Amino acid sequence: MSEPTMPLTTVQGTTLAARRTAELGSRARICGLYDALGAPLYQDLATYDDPETRALVAAVRATPGSVLDLAAGAGRFTLPLLAAGREVTALDLSTDMLALLRTELAKAPTSMQARCTVVQGDMAHFALGRSFPHILLGTTSLSLLDDRGRTHLYRSVLAHLAEGGQFLLTVLERGEFDGPAETAVRVTGAGGTVYELYEDWPAGADSRTVTLLPADPPQDDSPVTVCTDRVAVLDLPRLEEELAESGLTVTSRQPLSPPGERHRVTLLTTEASR
Ligand SMILES: C[S@@+](CC[C@H](N)C(=O)[O-])C[C@H]1O[C@@H](n2cnc3c(N)ncnc32)[C@H](O)[C@@H]1O
Known part of the structure; x- marks a missing residue:
């Protein structure tokens, strides 16, 4: 049985995404990519000419x-x-x-x-x-x-x-790609916010974990939205x-x-x- 999307309650492991989330400590608000917290971030990054x-x-x-x-x-x-x-x-x-x-x-x-x-x-x-x-x-x-x-x-x-x-x-x-299991890129949303987008996908794995968070959150104690989902690969x-x-x-x-x-x-x- 393949795995559907699994909303995660934490960003686990030793991945870059997990380390980045850990740095945020109690400021991190973990959510799914399509829920109330995550949907606006997803939408900010949506492209219409691809x-x-x-x-x-x-x-x-x-x-x-x-x-x-x-x-x-x-x-x-x-x-x-x-x-x-x-x-x-x-x-x-x-x-x-x-x-x-x-x-x-x-x-x-x-x-x-x-x-x-x-x-x-x-x-x-x-x-x-x-x-x-x-x-x-x-x-x-x-x-x-x-x-x-x-x-x-x-x-x-x-x-x-x-x-x-x-x-x-x-x-x-x-694809035919020889790179590392995890990739991290910076992407700019339509509203000008810069995000860090992580994807952890070890070769041969039947799922990948996607994590998205603002690259430059304010230097205070305010909450930071961290969207993460595990998605099956068919x-x-x-x-x-x-x-x-x-x-x-x-x-x-x-x-x-x-x-x-x-x-x-x-x-x-x-x-x-x-
Ligand atoms: C990757 S997004 C794609 C949204 C849009 N097509 C786009 O390209 O921006 C996946 C969408 O699937 C929706 N979704 C997840 N499970 C679903 C289901 N069982 N039935 C209908 N929609 C679902 C999510 O709410 C989300 O909006």
Whole structure:
């Protein structure tokens, strides 16, 4: 059984992330990446012009019709799809992430708002009473579900896929990368805050731990948000077998990352098996 996302209550071990968190002592407020404390940090770092967003929007543009964006979060794909004129249903489990999406929608033209339906729900168990020519699950979020959850997801997707419709999903594997188990980078959010982003992913491990915290917290006793989650890593050939067993045929595989990178992301296009 693979491991879904596991919100952590501490940053354990001897990793750089654990040492950095330990330095903060009682100031550290440990949270998940998508909860009330973590969601604003995640949103601050969201990008809207990246290879995955471009590939998903291009794949949807090829044929007309409405889109179901699963695990939509704060709308990284929902918003560009609305801007491209599509009707989009954005589904996510986290009310905190959806609150951020609603805030973004409120700033958008009313014509875009009118084409968006926001649904709080579980991507493994949803019943929307309609079908979609396009269903997408990006940001490699399939790995947030365990084996059972994925089986239910495929069932729900098939129940909502229009005749001839496509289910698009992205999958993360470890690329041909010879570097250390843990990486640490500094990234700047849209609001100007600089963050430290750690990823602990020993070669061959079936999960990776992601930790995000502000790089330069104030020099006082105020709390510092430390977001951390352990995320499962799926095996692509096994996943393709699983999709086939569930009644979904892979019709294309599009690499989204250049060779030699630590993260190898692939966009799979699938359709209901005949
Ligand atoms: C990596 S984020 C991606 C969000 C958005 N697609 C993006 O690219 O910014 C994963 C999202 O999955 C959501 N999520 C986690 N488990 C879920 C589930 N069982 N059903 C629906 N959404 C879920 C989280 O709340 C979070 O918003």
